[in-house]
Amino acid sequence: MNSNRFEDFFADETYVLLKNFLYNYLLRKRAIGRCRRGMGEGLVLEVGSGLSPMVTDSERIVYSELSFSALRTLKQRQGRGCFVAADAARLPFKPGAFSQVICSEVIEHLPDDRPALREMAAVLKTGGSLLITFPHRRDYFARDDSFVGHYRRYELQEVADRLKEVGLHPAEIQKVLGPLEKLTMLAVISAVSFLKRLRSEKRAAGGGTSLRIITPLFKWLNRAYCLPVWLDARLFPRFLATVLLVRAVKV
Numbered sequence: 001m002n003s004n005r006f007e008d009f010f011a012d013e014t015y016v017l018l019k020n021f022l023y024n025y026l027l028r029k030r031a032i033g034r035c036r037r038g039m040g041e042g043l044v045l046e047v048g049s050g051l052s053p054m055v056t057d058s059e060r061i062v063y064s065e066l067s068f069s070a071l072r073t074l075k076q077r078q079g080r081g082c083f084v085a086a087d088a089a090r091l092p093f094k095p096g097a098f099s100q101v102i103c104s105e106v107i108e109h110l111p112d113d114r115p116a117l118r119e120m121a122a123v124l125k126t127g128g129s130l131l132i133t134f135p136h137r138r139d140y141f142a143r144d145d146s147f148v149g150h151y152r153r154y155e156l157q158e159v160a161d162r163l164k165e166v167g168l169h170p171a172e173i174q175k176v177l178g179p180l181e182k183l184t185m186l187a188v189i190s191a192v193s194f195l196k197r198l199r200s201e202k203r204a205a206g207g208g209t210s211l212r213i214i215t216p217l218f219k220w221l222n223r224a225y226c227l228p229v230w231l232d233a234r235l236f237p238r239f240l241a242t243v244l245l246v247r248a249v250k251v
Contacts, residue, residue, distance in 0.1 A: 018215065020052050023222040023229055024181055024243075028104055029054050031176045031245050032131055039129060042099020047088050047120060048106035049074060054131075055102055062098075064091065089115035093123045100124075104133040105243075108150045114162065121166035124250045130168055133176055134159060136244045144185040156244060168248035177243040178233035184225075 019025065032054045041060060046053050049063040050070050061081040065071045071083045086092050088106060101120045107113040120130055135145065135153040145153065160170045233241060 018218055021219040021222050023225045024177060025052050026226055027230060028133055028176055031174055032102060032104065035131055035245060035247055040099060043097065044100045044102065045098045045123060046102040048103060054104045089119060091119040091123055095122050096125045097123050098125065099128045101130045103130065108135050108152055111151060117162055118166050121168050121250060126250050128250050130248045131245065133243055133245045136241050140182055140242055142186060144189045147189050159246060163248045167250060169251050170246050171249045172247040174245040175233045175238055175241040176245050177229060177241065178236045179240055179242060180229055180232035182242045
């Protein structure tokens with residue numbers, strides 16, 4: 001996996017403190033939660049959980065992540081579950097061990113996504129489901145994608161074909177985020193770059209405001225912003241979506 005960029009993020013105080021309040025994380029988590037309803041209580045694997053897992057309400061969960069530092073932080077915060085440091089392309093689990101595999105915003109960070117998809121399919125039981133989210137539309141690739149280490153964005157048919165190659169049948173497709181999210185992230189990346197410069201200057205001057213002071217406001221603003229972003233995704237047609245969720249069943 002393309003881990004170097006995220007090791008930088010995991011070591012960043014701002015990222016660690018604020019990441020799980022971001023509106024786009026909250027909306028992805030809700031979408032996956034809705035998709036999982038009624039799917040049973042089998043063993044679940046989340047691949048590439050980082051600090052922000054999609055599943056936080058299950059006792060029967062294995063979190064798999066390449067970054068040991070991210071897993072250590074997640075374990076301190078999450079508590080329950082099992083935590084395994086592993087490459088998505090070399091999952092150390094028995095074939096058919098899991099009823100569900102969750103993979104959210106991971107495959108676009110891999111130089112070659114096919115080995116990871118094969119591994120995820122292999123550890124699924126027959127009839128089990130892979131829930132995968134990914135950045136949609138190649139034409140949307142921009143500065144925000146480069147900033148977070150994306151190798152690519154995907155067309156829906158491309159993902160469907162790769163899932164079928166490994167024995168997974170796309171059974172459900174949902175829009176998660178729409179064009180407003182793309183515009184927002186471009187603005188956010190510009191703001192982050194500015195704030196980092198500002199923080200460096202304040203530290204050099206011996207000043208600065210504690211991040212914990214602004215956390216409640218940041219949390220409230222992101223929760224409020226979920227509504228217009230959710231509506232935007234609902235109103236625009238699927239071919240304009242910026243993030244899609246596919247549930248694929250192992251046949």
